[in-house]
Amino acid sequence: MLGTLRSLRLTPAMIAGCYFVLSSGWILFSDRLIGTLIDDPARLAWIQTAKGWFFVAVSALLLYVLVSRSQRELERSNDRLDAVVQQTSVLHRVLRHNLRNTCNVIRGTTERLRSDTDTDTDVDDATLLSIVAEETDSLVELSEKTSRLRTLVLDERDHTTVLDLVPVVEASVERLRETTSNVEFRTDLPAHAPVEVHPRFELVVEELLENSLEHNTHEELRVEISVRTVDGSTVFEVSDNGSGLPEIEQDVLEMDVERPMVHSQGLGLWLVRTIVAASGGDFRMVDNDPRGTVARVSVSVP
Known part of the structure; x- marks a missing residue:
């Protein structure tokens, strides 16, 4: 229960609602209690003034706590967003760079396999096919690591x-x-x-x-x-x-x-x-x- 309350995100409407409920309850309860206990008008006026200042101080403190909490949540969200943006940029550039290089190797190798004019007798078809297989495996591995990193970046659990x-x-x-x-x-x-x-x-x-x-x-x-x-x-x-x-x-x-x-x-x-x-x-x-x-x-x- 305590963990749920700590993880609750306070919206402006929730803050205003909390303030309204607490302030209304305080005013109604305190006015009735003081009116029941105090008969002297002069003393009643002094207590009402003190009660008003006390209410101002407590409500100001409550607003400070609620707004500070919301600000901290906003800062944490901004930090997570900055991390996501940076990691997404990394993923984009690394993937584009590595995919282009790997695909160029595969294309060049397959063209050599298809060409009848290849004069390089030191490299047989089996070697060229092995190169294609290795580059294909590297693409699969890159895809798996990309999926892992994407999951980590988007995971907001702290x-x-x-x-x-x-x-x-x-x-x-x-x-x-x-x-x-x-x-x-x-x-x-x-x-x-x-x-x-x-x-x-x-x-x-x-x-x-x-x-x-x-x-x-x-x-x-x-x-x-x-x-x-x-x-x-x-x-x-x-x-x-x-x-x-x-x-x-x-x-x-x-x-x-x-x-x-x-x-x-x-x-x-x-x-x-x-x-x-x-x-x-x-x-x-x-x-x-x-x-x-x-x-x-x-x-x-x-």
Whole structure:
């Protein structure tokens, strides 16, 4: 019941109605009570004046509380609207950029398959078909991530949940071990790591682990995953020995917004940033020593 009252949005009509009901009740009740208890006209006049000033003070305080609450709700709505506008702009530019590039690759490859004058004997039809299949898979993956990000952006729920980060990390690592080869996964995990985060925080773990493999061209792939507590916060890190984060992705993260001339290659990191921000946490990408990238997420401990 209390949660319902707190979530109730007060309209101008509701504020005016509350004021009318309370003020009318106060005037009728207080006048009858004072008229019953006080017979002296001079004393009655003094009490009526004091009652009037008291009513003015209380009603002013009530109006201040109601208007302040409505203003805070309006500010929160504006903040959510700004976030939606920014993320929608990102979705539009990234999708347009990536769709155009992927479709150009598919078109060029299919034209080579159809052409009888292709003199490149080093590339057979099977290789070209493999390129088309990979690009098509990337479109499907982009569509799925777009749907996830759109759901997160339009979700107006302002709440977090408590979960144990350790089993979430272990499940994601085990899944990658079963689906990838020639990758060494090292984990440094405590027994338990409760965190207060967005309900879809498992997507952060999945995206960062997959990202550590996506740009890793090292012959001996190695990914290190750790969870630890630092200064009252839980820090989740994914370190790899790859070639590092592409410069175009670094620009997007450092600027904290996508400009028309700067596009990230995918939506994975945007998805991570959105969920971490909704969790009240911090997300950083730094260089690993001697090579590779470290993805670091810090979130609150309940």
